[in-house]
Structure formats: structure tokens, C-alpha cells
Amino acid sequence: MAQARPSMQELIGRRRRAGFIGRGDERAAFRANLDLPPEDERHRFLFHIHGHAGVGKTFLARELEQIARERGALTAYVDESTGSVPEAMAAICREFTGQGREFRKLERALASYRERRHEAEAVAAGLASAQDGPSPVTATAVRAGLAGLGLIPGAGPFVGAVDPAQVAQYADRLRRGLSARFSSQDDVQLVLSPERALTPRYLDRALSREPDYGWALGRRGLAALDVGRTERALADLDRCIALDADAPWARAQAVRLLIRCGRWPEALERLAEADLSGAPDTLLDELRAEVYRHDRQWAAAERVAERMRSEDPFTGTFDLALAVSGSRGLRPAVPLWQEVGRLADTADDGYPFVRCVLGCALGEWGGADVALAGVLAEEQAWDDLALLAAVLIELLSAPGADRARVAPRLSAVVTARDAVQARYAE
Template sequence: MTRGRVSLQERVRRRTRAGLVARSAERELFRRNFDTSPDDGRHRFLFHVHGTAGVGKTRLVREFEHLAREQGALTAYVDETSGSVPEVLEAVCRQFAAQGHRLKDLERTLATHRERRHEAETAALAALAPAPDGAPSAGGMALARAGLAGLGLVPGVAPFTAVLDPEQLAHGADRLRSVLAARFRSHEDVRLVLDPASVLTPVLADELDAVASDVPWIVLLLDTYERTGPFLDTWLHDLLTTDRHGALPDTVVVVTAGQHPADPARWGTFADFMTSLPLQPFTEAEARGLLAERGVTAEPVVAEALRLTGGLPVLLSTIAGTRPAGPEDVTDPSATAVERFLKWEQDPGRRFAALAGALPRLLDVDVFAVAADCDRDRAEELYTWVETLPFADRLGGRLRYHDIVRAPMLRLQRGRSPRGWADGHGRLARAFRRWREQTESGRDTGTLWLDETWCELRLGELYHRLCADDPTAVPDTLQDLVEACDQGEALAGRWIRVLEDAGRDAGVLDAVAWGGQLAGALAAGGTEGVLDTVLTWAGAPPTSPGPAQPGAGPVQPGAAYRPVGAGSRPVPAGDTGYGAPPRQTQAWPRSLPVYGAIPSRITLPAPLLARIHRDRALAHAARHNRLAAVVELGHALALTPDDPRTLALRGEYLRPLGRHAEAVADLERATALDPADAYAWASLGTVRLALGRPEEARTALDRALALEPDYAWALVRRARVARELGDTEGRLAALDRAVAADPGSAWAHCERGDALHAAGRDREALDAYDRALALDPGYASAYASRGAAHHRLGHLDEALADLERALELNPSYAWARERRDGVLQDRDG
């Protein structure tokens, strides 16, 4: 044949490649797109493949990649193994480089991103409120963790509220930004940590524009979009439809594939430039074609395969791969699916290995060795074989059985050998626990929730404990869920899914219903909705803004917060380190009358319920609803009456409500139970001052500062005590220390300005007010105080401008109105 011509046989092989005989229309549509110029209205820049699991989306996307390369395209395939925009771009760089096209500038920027992120984590944890021993304080840990977990550096509910006075909450994000800005040489480095996509994407656009001169097409294929879409969809829409990140060459084609159709709210206006490809189970003709291509043509066999599979490609491929000789060999997938999948595999070791491989949700060699209960060499051999099975989908370096195949395998094992089922999951749970504990060695517990490896191991451990019907697994999962709620909705959703997955795979419909209700609560009410649901199941009292209940009788004592040593300010715990009260547990309830019903009342550990009430209190306090917060803390104290941190929080929240006597009682009890609690001592001193007991207030605040010398909030409160006692020098000394300890606190600078003004040092006071307003341009009190200082210095126009601005910000500010009237009187008189 003439050199370069393609044979008829090769054409046939290409058209039947990978068994895709039934997707000819989709393949031809995609291929023809390369014959259409980008300036032709028929050309499409985006293809979205969608359909139920098992319908063949990944296989079609891989075929698209092959078709694109036949057209000379530069391609990159990305799936859920990439968990962020930077990880997606790293995968693109690797695959383009393997095809001979390095994206060098993007590779360098990604390397810088990895370095800066590591530096940011280290610097933030070290710099924010370090303890005397050099370890990060609990307050600093909360700030750093919230910021670096991608919460936008806006103070959240639980991490911040117990650490900072409500007057300081608005400055938490500025403190963290200041730490990062001081660490890095440029604003660009800060953006590279806090908003990497905004820095990396323009580099990608420039690189693609340069590469476009060397290749006819650039094709990006984004698979498992139901998992990657939550972080990729907005980014992709901005990249394709706006100039925000720069101009893309018009030879870029994007393919996305997931279970759901494209979001019409986001992509509706892009309809003329994209093609939606919904995949359905094969028609009878298509299914027959696939079976025939695999050599299955006997009509009774084909008819039985069609009946049992419903046209799902994965099941058809599996049945075809077994080469059944007669209809009796085609078994029902819902009843004896495993026999169908493995009937012609005679090696009992391999059969056992295939079944064992279904137990974990994801497989690598290490996990497989535990599941199959074999040594490493045998595990390597068997795993290599498992990789060849048609239902073992590759995810990066790991495998996942297709759900349609895995589910009947699990049912078979659970029904055939309940003890073997429990033993297998118990063995896996212990392995995941061992691996998890290894990752924890020498690390602060609070950092673990930022570690994807730790989270994955913990979820694996809980999943297998739940499947093994471990009686402590449910409360432990819910206990973890409470902590996950502090980290945000995304992580809470993963803990809810482990409950749903284990319930489904263990055949406990009640548990699936629980997970479904929690998922619904998360969607409707965020993490607060989740906590409310758990409390409802436990029969907890509803939230109402009624009176606090100090001194409620004990139910089950325990410590709900992590111990915090001298030199660090208390915050809600970042781990599940409760004390050791007698533990109440609950296995799966199996008595619900209908699937999806509200769970019957469950018994949960008192410290866990108290922790949920505390988190709800912190949420109320963040919205400045301290009355509701006090009620929640009363419920928490009914469960754990001797917990000093809960007492300290309630005392602090009672203070701004004017209930000073109750606040003092709580705070004095808290300091008696934990004399090393600087937060409780500082709040106690503040309440004593409000009660007109400045000497006692000074004693309490001095105790707080002895424990934590750089506690800025306590230093400002100590300055106010000095003012009451007529100690001008002591007042200024305390405020000098406060602004040195927290130079980003507008409140501390303003208080220092007031002290200087009171001492007759108005020019110095102006400098302090200027610093405060530079940090917080909306600080009405600082404008009013600066106006008063200008007035005394004879700067009437400046005084009037400042006082007018204070009244714009706070029209009911009586003190500022009086000062403004005085300025007007002096100016007009």
C-alpha cells in the first residue's frame, strides 16, 4: 500500500476501539468539530458528557482524547485525583510535557505556589499568638487554621468567637493577612497563597496562547465532574467566558463529564458554544452490537444479558467478558452478580482477592493487602491482576470498583458470611487507624484537619468500623462530624457521606436515612442545621432566648475542651479530646418503621452534646445574639457542669447583657476550676470593674497577664482599671504594651489615644487615632475622639470634619453630637 495510507482493517479497529460500538454518534459529533473552523457558528468550544454511573462516561471521554490526538491535538485528562485548581494545572503541565510541550512559566509559578503555601502554614502557626515554649497558641491556631483552610480570612463562627472579644472579631482577618504580608516579599506572593487561581490562571492563558502556534488544537478533558465541578465550574466559566484571566486561543476545546447536566444558571448563556451529550443505557441494538463485538452472539445468551443488565455498558462488558455458553450462565446481577463476574476465574485465590477488593471504597496495594489478608508479595501479584478487571476503574494510582459491580459483591459477602464480613472490615478499620496514628505522631491535633491524608485515613477508619457494626462507631462519627462542622461545610459533607456510604454498603437503610437527613440539613441550614439535627435526635431542648440556668444539676460530667496551658488563650477544642466520663454508645438502630423516617431517639455522650451546644452558642455570639448564646451554654453546663471553659464563655457573654452578678459567679467558678485560664481571669476582671470593684478587677487582670503577658485584650482592660484608680502612668504603660502585642488592633490604638488625650498629650493622641483609623476606616469612636483632640488643639475645621464623620457612621452617638455642638459654638462664637 502507498506509504501513509490507512488500511480498511485499521479503520475498522479505530471504529470499534475500546468496545465503543454504541457511541458512534457522539464520537462522530466530536470528531467533526475539528473539521469546523472556530469562526464557524457550528464549532463548539465545550462538550459536556453526563449520565448515571456505569453508563460509560469515562470510556467515552478517553475515546474523545484518542480522537483529538488523531487530529494532532495536545491533550490533558484530569479526574477527581486533582482536588484543586493548582492540582489540575499541575496535571496539565505533566501531560503536556509528556507530549513534548513544556509550560515552563506555569511550572515555575506552581512550584512557587507550593513553596509559599508551605511557608504560609508554618509562619501563620508560629506567628499568631505563640506560646512561651514556641508552640502556637490555641487562639493563634484557630486564626491560622480558619484562614489557611480557605475560609476567605473572614472570622468564622467557632474558631474565633471564643478567642476574641466581640469588639475585636472584625480584625481577625487583618491579623492573618498582616502575618502573611510580613512573611512574603510581595503582594503577589500573598495572593499566590490566599487566591492561587487568580495568579496561576493568567499564566495558563499565556502559555496556551504560546503553545497554540505549535499545535492545531488544545483539548482539556475534565472527568468525574460531579466531584471536581464544585471547585472547577466557576473557574472554568470565568476562563472561557470572561477576560478576567486573559485571552485564550480559539483552538481550545474543553470536555467535561459528570453525572449531572451543566448548571443552566451558569452555562445557559453559553448554549450556542457548547454541546450537551447525555448518555443513556445502550439501546437493544447498541447492546447487541457490543456483545457481538465481544463474541457473544447466541440469541438465548444475548436475550438473557439484555434482560439482566438493562443496557448498562459496564454490566454488558462484564457479562461479555465471561463468554457465557448458554442463558443459564448469565446470572442475575442483583442476586448472584459475583458469580457472573468471576464464574470463569478458576483460581480461588483470585476469586477471593476480587471479592476482598470490594470491601474498601478505594484500593491501593497497601489497602488491598489488608483486605485480602495476605503478605506483600502475594498482594502485589493479585493487585496486578485486579487492575485488569473491567470493573476496576483507575483513579490516579488507585483503583475503585464500579458501583454497579461493587454493590452485589458486598451483598454476597455480607449474606454468605456475616462473621467474615465483620472480620474483614474490622481488619481494615484497624489498619486505617494504625496509618492515621502514624500521621499524627508529633503533630498538634488542630493541624490534622487541614491534612487531606489524615482526613482520608480517618474517614476510611470510620467507614470500616461502621460496616463492622462497631457499637462505638456511630457516636464517634457524629463526634467527628461536630468537629468537621467547625472546619466548614465541605468537610462536614464528607463525614456525612461516610455515614451514608456505610449504611448503604452494610445494608442498614436506617443509616442511609440518617445520612440523607444530615445532608438535607447541611444543604438547607449549613453546619448549624447539622448540629441542630443531631441534637434533635438526642432529644435535646430547643433553642430559645430565655434566661440562663446557672448551677443546673449534673447529668454526666466531662471536659469538652482541650486543656490549654499557661501562655495561650482558650478556644474551643480543635480535636475530639474529651475527658473520660463513662461512655454511652449506640449501635445502628434497626427498628425504624420506614426508610427515611426520623431516627428514634439516640443516646450520645454527654460531652459531645455539650460540645454541640457550645458551638451553637458561638454561632449565636458571632451574630451578636448573646442572649441565645447564654441559653445554649446553660444547656451545655447541664451536661458538663464543671467545665471551666463553658463557664468562662457564659460569664463573658453575660457581661454585655448587664447580668454582672451571674457573670461573676460563672467566672469565679471557672477560675477556681482552672486557675491557669487567662481568658477567664481577664473576663472576671472586666466584670468586677463594671460592678465598681476596681481593686478586685486589677487583681484578676494581673493574674491573666501573669499567665499571658502579651494578652492585648486584657492589657486594654487593665488600662481601664488604671483609669478608674487614677493611675495615669499605669494606664499608658498597659496600652503601650497592648499596641506592641497587637499592632493590628484599631481598638488598642484608639484606647491609647484616649489615654494620651486625658494626659494632655493631644499631638501624640492624634498619631494614635490616625493609626486606629488607618486600620479601621469605619471606627466611629476613633473619629469622635480625634475630633475632640483637634478641638482642644484649636483645629476647628478638622475637629468638625471628624465629629461629622463619627455621626455619619453612628447617628445616635450622643457624645460625638455634644462635642460637635461645642465645636460649632466655638467656631460661630
């Protein structure tokens, strides 16, 4: 039987790839990486392609995708035209379907998300237009989230006009409005935090094909921890440890989970096991510092924090400020907290959380309230709120703390933390 002639499109594609000049080392490294099993420490999960405009970054990415497909890998391509996590997941589903792999449950969930999102926008518009609705500033703050406002030049006056109590009240009204509109709380969570609702379904599909896929187990465990499903998270992390799939990381995450749950005896036992297993200090030092502070071993906590500062100045200084606050009081720790503030100005993550802590540590209550409003205006991860609550508890018990002012802010964080766990309870 005569072999079918390739189409013109196929011929052009072959010649373009054959004529691809340069980047030979990158292509060779990518091919070699595909030959390594994922559990091999040399295996890389991320390749960063960088360079000036027009040097062929996109073409190289497509070339690497073709190399992976030729090796039998399932691939998907997403670029800057994709504007959100749900859009990225939808694009991945389409490409996987084209390669014969369907994610039907995820596709149904994405379709439901698109429908519910339009309904949610109508609910938010109705609240904003009500006679007793929030001010335009508050409504905009809740919709956009306050997390990044402190980073926007010139936004200071705008942020200062936000009443934290009004923000929290409007966020609660929005949630109640969505609950009344939708018949299921699952739909409410799907709209408010689509990545948390959709990611587990994506990982479940991957694990249905390969139950011992350690990377997916670990990420599913973190997704469960995000919503306070701590037992499910611990089970997935323990499975990673049993499979020896990124076990040092999984051991550290298990210790962190137990600390956030206040299960200190188990956390101490697991931390000792992680030490014996040879897990690197970079994974364990922050946990050691928190354990030492909990046991009031202040000198040990300060030693670990000082060691951390050489590798991670922000985290090390933050932990040192907590240790000094707990042992000697908030006043002697003021220079350290001020240094934390300077370092936070250059940080990308956790800005509202840090500003809330700084406000409580330095007695800058207006700043603390604005930051806390930013935290409460967004759907936060359970473990992030649990960490903020733990830090505020340390400040509450520090010598010289204004307990009457710290306590209500701590109460707001604890309420938000417990509400996340209740919303996602199984």
C-alpha cells in the same frame, strides 16, 4: 450465635480508613490530645487543618471525627454549606440525636426561630414598601448591617448617602413592628439576635450533664455578658475561678466586667488578685492601662500601652492615643489617632466602633456619624456598647474635646447599651 456480617457500606468505610495514607503525626497528636483532661494546659481545643485543594483535608477531618467517636466522644460535623449560626446548631442537634443525645429545648427554640424569621421578613418588607418608608439605601443598610460596608471597595458613595438618624429611626420602627407582630419580646430577640438567644440553651444543656464543665461555664458567662446580665456572668466566671478552669482568663474577664459596670473598687481588688495569681501580662495589660487612665496615672498608662504595642500594635496604639489624649489633649494625640486609623484599615474586628472613635477624636463628624449608624443598625453586644461608651467618655473629658459634639453621640451609645440590658432583663 453467628455474628452478623458487616454491610457493604461498613466494609468500604473500614477499608478506606485502613488505607488512609499520611497525616500519621496529626492523627497521633489528636489521639494523644483526647487522653489529656480539658483542664490540662497541654490540652488543645482547636485543631486547624490546612492545605491545598485536593490534599485530603475533608477526609482527615472525618478520620479525626471517627477517632473521637471511638473514644466515646460526642461529635458533629458542619461545613461551608451551613449558612448561619442557627443552621449550624440545627445540624449539630441532628447529629447528636443520631448518637443518642437530644437537645429538646434547643430544637424547640430552633423551630420557633424558623417560624418567626419568616414573619419578620414580612414585617420588614411591609416597612420598606410603606409610603413613608425609608429610602432603598437605608432599608438595605439596616437589613444588611453597615458593619462591613466600609470594607467594601467602591462602597464609599453608598455609605455616604446613609443618614444615621434615618437608619436609627428605621431600625427602631422595625423593632416596634416585630414587637407588635409577636406576643413575646423573647421572640423579637430570637429573630434579631438568634445566636444570643440560642447559645445559652445549648450551654445549659451541656452543663446539665456536667455542672463543673469549666469551658461551658466560661462561655455561658460571656453569653450572659453579651446581653448585660452581669451578675449571672460574674457568677459563672467566679465558678470557673473556683474550679481552677482556665482561671487566669476568667479572672481577667471578671475584672473587665466590673470595669464595664463602673464598679471600680471591686475591679481594682480583682486586678490585684489576678496579678498575685500570676496571670500573664497579655491578659492584664489592657485592663491595667484602663485602670491607670481612670486614676489619671498618665505616665503609667503610657508605659503599659507602649509595652503592648510590641505584641499588639493596634490595641497598644489605641490605648496610647487615649492616654496621650487624656493627659496632654486631643491635638498632641492626632498622629497616634492617625496611626490607629492606618492599623484599623487592616483589622477585621470592630471596624465601625473604631471609626466612630476616630471621627470623634479627629473631629471628622461625618465619618463618626456613618460609623455610629453602622453600630446602631445592628444588634450589638452589651459589653461592646459599654466599651464604646467608656471610650467616648474618656474623649469627652480630654483637653481640647468638642464636648457639644461628642456628648450627643455618647448619649446615643448609652441609650443603645441600656436598651440591650432592658430587653434581656430577667
